Amino acid sequence: MKLALLGTGMIVSEVLPVLRDMNGIELVAILSTPRSIEKAKSLAAEYGLPQATSHYEDILANPQVDTVYVGTPNHTHYDYAKQALLAGKHVICEKPFTLLAEELEDLVRIAEEKKLFLLEAITNQYLGNFRFIKENLDKLGDIKIVSCNYSQYSSRYDAFKRGEIAPAFNPEMGGGALRDLNIYNIHLVVGLFGQPQSVQYLANMERGIDTSGMLVMDYGAFKCVCIGAKDCAAEIKSTIQGDKGSMSVFGSTGAMPAINLQLNGQEGQDLDLNGPHHRMYDEFVAFEQMISGQDYARAQAALDHSRAVMQVLDQAVKSM
Template sequence: MKLLIAGSGFIVEDWLPLTKDLPQIELTAIDSTKRSEEKAKKLAKEYGIKERYADYEQALKETKADTVYVAVPNFLHYDFVKKALEAGKNVICEKPFTIKYDEFKELKELALKKDLVLLEAITNQYLTNYKELKDKLADIGPVKIVSMNYSQYSHRYDAFKEGKIQPVFDPKKGGGALMDLNIYNIHFIVGLFGMPKEVHYMANIQRDVDTSGILTMDYGDFKAVAIAAKDVGGPITSTIEGEKEALVVNGSPGVMDSFDIYHNSDKLGHVDDKVHAHRMYEEFVEFAKIIKNHDMEKVRKALEHSDHVMKVLQMACDDAGLKLG
């Protein structure tokens, strides 16, 4: 995979050190805004990135990369992915895919029409611990309750209260707890159980953005609750309760350090089959394989999952009266 990195923010800085363990990925190019040009220049030098751009359209036209890693702010995903696909590039897009479901649907159709790989970078779907937990579901009896809480006080929330609106709290830029944190919970639940029958979102809304909220997902025989907050902080918890046993996840739903198996209050077992310390390692190993083999069957399967997640997001926004983007 010859990669053009679109973006130079936190996620890129976090990911780049990992690439030393990913020999199947060639860091071909990086594109940034003109404002971040010096930062991108420093990253390019440190990680041996051959091509550097401060103009995305120029980058797409001139780069030798075959794949674009879209790691720009949420509200730019749609435009960056569409331009990359139109330029004939495979695309890996950071979560959430887009702000609106219709935008995602358009991108999916375009990628499949052009026979290009399009994948969402969402860590938990590729973690070995997550796959082990999924296999364990058959042993815990009929699931009755799924509860997840990802609450993390944002270091930008104090500024928000003072009226300084940054992208993570800007509804026009896809900000808010649903898109930033609850997206991990939704991927986690939908990846295990598929599309729910009903979705409701009770959000705490300030200045038209959800600073926290409770998402409920009705699966008929069982119910799931996904809580996320950027205005409070507390223990991150994820529990799946079956009639026989319960599974308790250790760590955030995007990292999933391990999980424990309980019967009532008795701990029966502990599972930790991490392959790598960095949460993004396993997804990029899989992305490289898919692109190398042009495995469109896996692409379609991954896009079907992302489709369900995007539908849940849109239903949640509609239910809460949120107008993002």
């Protein structure tokens, strides 16, 4: 995989040291806005990327680039991904894939026509702790209740209350608690149980943006509540409850750093099967294997999951 990274924000700065030493991945280029070009040049020098530019067309025309990683603000994902696909590049896009399900479907159509890989960078689907939960759900018996709480007081919330609107709180840029934090909860739940029968999002709205909210998903036989908050904080924890026991995730549903299995009448087991690597390591190992190995079946399964999540997001936004 010969990779170009779009953006110089926190997520790109975090993933660069992960990617630098990965087998099968060659870092080729980085894109920034014109005002951030010096940061792009600094990152390129530090991590050995031959190209740093603020002109996207330079990356799209670079024959050394075969894959583009979109790590830019949410509202830019669709346009950047579409241009990359039309230029014949595979795309790995940060969550949320797009702002609207119809935008994702347009990207899927182009990727299928051009036989390109289109993948969402969502960490929890590739972690060892996620696999353990999925493989051991039957031990819990009939699922009754699922609850996820990812509440984290934003460092930008005080400024937001003063009227200083950062992208994370800008509705036109795809900000808000649903797409920023609750999206990890949705990916976890949909990854385990599939698409729900119905969705309702009960949001706390300020200045036209959901600063926090409760997403209710009805699976018929059981109910799920996913809480995401940027305006208040609480213990970050998720629990799956069945009539024979429960499993809990301690910490964010993005990193899933620790889990616990508690069967009725037995002592609980604390577990961590994520391994020693950074939380973004496993997903990029999987992406490299899919692309280099032309594993369209595995990529299609990942894409089907992302499309189901986008349907939930669409329904949630419409219910606000």
